[in-house]
Amino acid sequence: MDSVLALLLNGLNSSALILMAALGMVIICGLMGVINLAHGELIMVGAYTAYCATQLLGLNFAAAMALAFAAAALAGILMEVLVVRRLAGRPAETMLATFGISVLLQQLVNIIFGAQSQYVAIPIKGNFSIGKVVVPYYNIFTVCFVAAVMAGTVLLMKKTKFGRRVRAITQNRDMAECLGIDSARVDTVTFAFGSGLAGLAGALAAPVKSVSPFMGGPYLVNSFMTSVVGGIASFFGTAVGSLMVGESTALLGGVSNDVTANILVFLMIIAVIRFKPEGLFAKERR
Amino acid sequence: MRRLAEIPVNRYLDFALFLALGLFPLFGSLFYTQLLEKYLVFLIFAFSLDLVWGYAGLMDLGHAVLFGLGGYTMALSLSAQEGVPEFMARYGVKQVPLWLQWIVPQPAAVLVCILLPALLAGLLGRFLFYSRVGGVFFSVITLALAEIFSLFIQSQQEYTGGFNGIGGLPGLSLFGHSLSLAEGYYFVFLMVLLVYIFCRALMTSRFGLVLRGIRENETRLEFLGYGQARFKTAAFALSGALAGFAGALYVPVNGMIAPNDVGMEFSTAAVVWLAIGGRGNLTGAALGTLLVNVLGNALSEHFGAYWQLLLGAALLAVVLFFPNGIVGSLQLAVRGRTVRKGAARRE
Numbered sequence: 024m025d026s027v028l029a030l031l032l033n034g035l036n037s038s039a040l041i042l043m044a045a046l047g048m049v050i051i052c053g054l055m056g057v058i059n060l061a062h063g064e065l066i067m068v069g070a071y072t073a074y075c076a077t078q079l080l081g082l083n084f085a086a087a088m089a090l091a092f093a094a095a096a097l098a099g100i101l102m103e104v105l106v107v108r109r110l111a112g113r114p115a116e117t118m119l120a121t122f123g124i125s126v127l128l129q130q131l132v133n134i135i136f137g138a139q140s141q142y143v144a145i146p147i148k149g150n151f152s153i154g155k156v157v158v159p160y161y162n163i164f165t166v167c168f169v170a171a172v173m174a175g176t177v178l179l180m181k182k183t184k185f186g187r188r189v190r191a192i193t194q195n196r197d198m199a200e201c202l203g204i205d206s207a208r209v210d211t212v213t214f215a216f217g218s219g220l221a222g223l224a225g226a227l228a229a230p231v232k233s234v235s236p237f238m239g240g241p242y243l244v245n246s247f248m249t250s251v252v253g254g255i256a257s258f259f260g261t262a263v264g265s266l267m268v269g270e271s272t273a274l275l276g277g278v279s280n281d282v283t284a285n286i287l288v289f290l291m292i293i294a295v296i297r298f299k300p301e302g303l304f305a306k307e308r309r
Numbered sequence: 310m311r312r313l314a315e316i317p318v319n320r321y322l323d324f325a326l327f328l329a330l331g332l333f334p335l336f337g338s339l340f341y342t343q344l345l346e347k348y349l350v351f352l353i354f355a356f357s358l359d360l361v362w363g364y365a366g367l368m369d370l371g372h373a374v375l376f377g378l379g380g381y382t383m384a385l386s387l388s389a390q391e392g393v394p395e396f397m398a399r400y401g402v403k404q405v406p407l408w409l410q411w412i413v414p415q416p417a418a419v420l421v422c423i424l425l426p427a428l429l430a431g432l433l434g435r436f437l438f439y440s441r442v443g444g445v446f447f448s449v450i451t452l453a454l455a456e457i458f459s460l461f462i463q464s465q466q467e468y469t470g471g472f473n474g475i476g477g478l479p480g481l482s483l484f485g486h487s488l489s490l491a492e493g494y495y496f497v498f499l500m501v502l503l504v505y506i507f508c509r510a511l512m513t514s515r516f517g518l519v520l521r522g523i524r525e526n527e528t529r530l531e532f533l534g535y536g537q538a539r540f541k542t543a544a545f546a547l548s549g550a551l552a553g554f555a556g557a558l559y560v561p562v563n564g565m566i567a568p569n570d571v572g573m574e575f576s577t578a579a580v581v582w583l584a585i586g587g588r589g590n591l592t593g594a595a596l597g598t599l600l601v602n603v604l605g606n607a608l609s610e611h612f613g614a615y616w617q618l619l620l621g622a623a624l625l626a627v628v629l630f631f632p633n634g635i636v637g638s639l640q641l642a643v644r645g646r647t648v649r650k651g652a653a654r655r656e
Binding site for chain 1: 368433436437440442444445446448449450452453454456457460461463464573577580581584614615617618620621622623624625628629632
């Protein structure tokens with residue numbers, strides 16, 4: 024019983040990290056329709072910013088998170104203005120270009136910091152136990168923080184003027200422009216916000232995962248798979264998707280090994296796509 | 310003279326490239342001949358990617374999975390020629406497993422190398438294209454497949470050698486006679502030529518025409534009665550067979566195979582070759598592959614990470630400024646000049 028509870032709680036923690044990494048993807052890919060292969064590298068930028076801020080500059084973790092958001096958002100603005108915007112309406116070219124950017128970012132970080140893994144101290148130490156199950160405080164912080172960011176993002180998109188503009192552009196760009204929305208500016212801000220969320224995900228994961236120039240790949244793949252399962256433009260669907268992926272990887276990982284669990288989850292996702300191509304929770308067919 | 314001018318510019322390039330490749334061992338050093346032999350194998354892989362990406366318009370970001378299936382099958386077969394391979398014995402495998410016994414005879418191994426990837430590609434196509442998953446989602450799913458496949462290979466240590474891969478394998482041999490370096494080079498060269506001719510013939514056939522039609526306007530071709538899913542699946546499976554064949558050749562040529570050769574890294578590398586060289590005419594695939602690999606070999610020794618940085622920047626520049634790649638841009642330039650000449654003559 025205890026081991027099942029431990030697996031479930033571990034799964035919840037990894038679900039939260041997956042969701043955090045996928046949130047930016049939902050905004051950039053789901054709402055803007057841009058497939059960003061540099062998503063994992065934006066997460067890496069966030070993680071390295073957290074590393075620099077806490078280990079080299081000695082700032083506290085909250086400041087590090089804010090800086091990680093800002094750094095990734097800045098990278099996002101540059102990407103959008105210099106590259107993504109010029110390739111609007113050409114998804115395959117956008118993928119290639121963002122792949123080029125991901126290589127650039129990887130190698131820049133590799134040249135500056137070296138290929139070895141960096142260490143970020145866990146900001147909230149200690150743990151408590153339920154029966155025999157030990158839960159670190161940082162895991163609880165992670166879950167609560169991700170829930171808060173998720174709620175904030177949904178509110179931003181559903182309740183504010185900015186969110187309404189973004190959704191208007193998603194539904195009908197020409198009409199939105201006719202109504203006086205500066206779609207280019209909204210695009211840049213949306214892209215920056217999505218990138219910033221990715222940076223935040225990097226900072227959040229940095230103390231518990233390895234931080235290296237080539238850490239981005241698995242995050243990219245995981246975020247894609249979760250958001251595809253849930254329906255790429257749906258926040259709720261992505262939350263459920265990340266819970267499914269996180270928990271089933273943890274539970275299957277308990278009975279076999281991590282890789283088998285990964286493969287099974289991947290097959291499950293392929294099956295979902297076969298029978299519900301629009302994702303489990305999407306409103307419209309893509 | 311007019312008929313000569315009508316031959317597209319990339320045919321001349323093809324001819325020049327193959328001539329250079331064919332003559333190289335007569336003048337080049339042994340070291341570079343061996344290196345070029347490996348790049349020849351990459352050419353077959355690049356052609357197979359060009360079939361799905363250039364002609365069918367499906368950007369496969371996990372093409373190395375198909376390459377790797379062929380490669381690992383061949384590596385297992387070669388390593389089990391004389392009983393239990395050393396790396397398996399290290400993990401306590403006492404006798405050759407039954408499935409491995411089947412692929413020990415070389416003809417069977419080659420067959421499996423070609424059929425297994427074709428089967429995987431066909432199944433994936435059956436699942437994806439029939440539910441109308443195409444375009445970028447196809448790329449995303451194949452990317453995920455590449456990541457998972459290399460994890461899988463690394464986890465099956467007793468059968469794949471794990472992270473270190475399978476090494477120390479014998480070189481090319483035909484009917485029990487092992488080939489010298491020059492013989493091996495020309496054998497691979499012949500294979501490249503055959504694959505090139507096969508792809509060329511395939512793409513000028515009705516099948517290729519329909520495939521290109523689907524790439525340009527899927528809805529219209531469906532109205533004409535050509536089901537997109539059937540053609541895309543067939544193209545993907547064929548490309549899988551070729552990629553598997555390239556993998557099977559790669560193993561004896563390179564002497565080893567490792568998870569790096571089957572995952573995201575190698576898949577995206579091939580995508581970069583085609584993006585830089587140009588797609589949909591085979592010439593671009595060949596030129597891009599040779600250019601990137603030869604330059605990479607010359608530069609990465611001294612500049613390491615900077616070469617990768619340069620490659621990323623080059624990819625970005627090509628996508629932004631020459632979306633058709635080197636050969637595509639060249640074709641456009643030549644065509645533009647002949648059009649201008651024609652216009653001048655009319656005046």
